[in-house]
Amino acid sequence: MSSSYFQSDENAGWLRSGWSKTGLVLGGGLALILVAQASFGRVDPGNVGIRVNNIVGGVEQNTLGVGWYLAPPGTHIYEYPVFTRTYSWTSSSTEQSPIDESFSFQDRNGLSLKADVAVSYHVDPQRASILFQRYRTDMDQIIAGPLRNAIRNAIVERAAQLGVEQIYGDHKSELIATAQAQVQRFFAPYGLQVEQLYWAGNIVVPAEVLRQINAKIANEQAALAAQANVATAQANAQARIAKAKGDAEAIQVEAQAIRTNPEIVKMRAVEKWDGRLPTYSGAGPLPFLSVK
Template identity: 30%
Template sequence: WTGWNTEVYIFPTFKQMKTYDEPFSFQMSDGTTIGYHIGVAYKVDPSKVTTVFQTYRKGVDDITNTDLRQKIADALNRLASKMTTDKFIDGGKSELLDAALKDIQEEMTPIGIQVMSLSYVGKPEYPPTVIDSINAKVTANQKTLQREQEVKQREAEANMLRAEAAGQADAIRTKAQAEADAIRLRGEALRQNPGVMELEAINKWNGTLPQYMTSGANTPFIQVK
């Protein structure tokens, strides 16, 4: 029994999680206002419960819904004012939230509220102009990727044609080399065996001597032994 005119406040010292119903709105350095639902995880330091109560004079739920929310909003607005919308979209979201968490921890840990994490919940709420810009970038990136793929395809086709041409050229060179080798070997064989040439001439001769011969011509060229 606590007596008359006494109000009891319960401060749980285990991990608490809260997702705020209303989104946080923060303005970027270029003037764009972005909305985002934020979740927070925290706990009350058991050794500093008295300090927490003396500081806020209210229960943990009221602190979460008012004071802690305001700390988060202040940190986000302060840090967002130093970041462009493009930076936020292109990977700056995590950087912004991490920096806000660090600021809040430095301010609230000494009091006795240990903020463990902040998190984005759902999707960001962008103005229509930002949404249009994002869609335009996505379209441009898709076209760039398509052009790159087309270039790679043309390069692959060109490489294939060059390979085919090189193969045909090699085949022609190989055939020409084989023919040249055959002629060279035949020539060497004929030089080493002159009788073979005469034999071929006999086989091709129809037995008719030339009807007209100039002076000095050799007749007939077949030696009869």
């Protein structure tokens, strides 16, 4: 073989060796970047972080503010919101979940009802580590599990003491307020502050029951209107009676005054006289003028 063949083979070997070294360098650099990224965690604005060592199960007591933190392999930073967030459990597939998350409960007679419920909440930054130690999971899982269960139990417990007309009517606000107070008391020691619990829509009542409720409400409104009309008529009649009685008493008083003092008649005539003498007065004087 010619010497040029050996020279080209040597060049190819050198190139292969060079590319291998370059690949090792690039691969090592990429690995270092990935390891470095995996060794840090970030706490986003509006949240506090809890650093947890998943290998030994250690939970750091101090909360982490916004920023980047060392989180080597085996360490995870959980974030909890310290600003107000809202979650709605509804039957709508276009809300926060594609499945029906509305609450089901019963009245005291066992009638099944449904309702959409929403909650606003935040985490006390001073108690965030306590909340994690209690539930050992992130905020989304706490909402889907412990918080939802507590709200459902509170609503079920109070609704079981009420009739459907009360739940749909004058106790609707009281029911959700009672549930809110119960849930607040339960979660406050763990740092989860339930700010407000409210109905996110109408309470769903079976159609036939709803018709009966509406018919009863209509009848009650009609009865109240009839009572108002009767009261108005009675008031008007009493006013007329009072006026007539007053007029009669006034006439009696005036008649008595005339009997005791006939000069009143002349005084009244003078009060009504326009000052003009009649054209034909006859033979005598005017009745209210004394002629001596």
